[in-house]
Amino acid sequence: MSGEPEVAHTPEEDTEEEEIKSSYKPPPEKTIEEILAADQEDESLRKYKEALLGQAQAGAVIVEPDDPRKVIVKKLALCVVGRDDVELDLTGDLTDLKKQVFVIKEGVQYRIRIDFIVQREIVHGLKYVQKTYRLGVPVPVDKMTHMVGSYPPKTEIQSYTTPPEDAPSGMMARGSYSVNSLFTDDDKNVHLQWEWSFEIKKDWKD
Template structure:
């Protein structure tokens, strides 16, 4: 039987293919280059200065010992009427699997990512989340977070609302692989965490 042999991709190659954008990102520019452009347009110049804020005064460096431009600090599970449940992403990421979120079946929730941008503007941030049950992928979502200037304070992105699965079949333990990346395929942070779907919050 003739024909081309089937090409099998590794999970890493599939991941790289999945996070590729369908558009070509604009060329990356420094803060100085952005401010220098369109100087003759007074309204545009003022708009850019207001948008960039403290970043225009020079490189914003929150942690001089950390060379990264994006420092992911925290993931929070947000449900209306309940306190946010948070995961600290600044420590040992291997400990995250020991902290299991409990989610009531059918409830609507959001995920908030807290992060710091330092040194330069970061373009086209993306949050990619893959959910597995018993090692089998059951859900995947990719959210365009956007472009952010460096700031001394924490910046946040909250996903649109998601409905947790419901029913006896849906109850059980799930593992999640989360990835914070950008248009240039820089992996700012990749981590794994877990949650349980239960009949009730205290079930």
């Protein structure tokens, strides 16, 4: 996909930007003690920090010692109400995923669930990015970015489920699709990138 076109700045715009920068006054610095004291007085912030830290308060949480990653993506699941979840194991050879083709009934509402482990330290700003390509079409027909959020390290598997999506319907929508999925964060760390496939059919068994 092509990047955003460059925008030329006029001298007037540059002057305005400099004025904005020069008028900015940073807040007064606080000592760590003052910040902690303020947090203690703010009940909602204190509870948020306790919930975010979770088990991390007791020390480093390491679930898989031989894996240096902070985020280990375990599984992708296609979730449809009234049907068993269809799952992809993301811990093995990712090149085999293309051989496992999900079948999606046209027009059905579905969600995607990602199961993952966070270990060693808190991760901030996790994102799930998905680009969908129609077979034979070089540009994506759909792209979605979901803000997953910040997660503390835990011994248990944690999950994120996307909002419901409607599968396209009609004869023109039926066919094979490939998906490029990316689990990343605000620091642009790529925790996992994988490709998988699905096929839209008139019915589940067609």
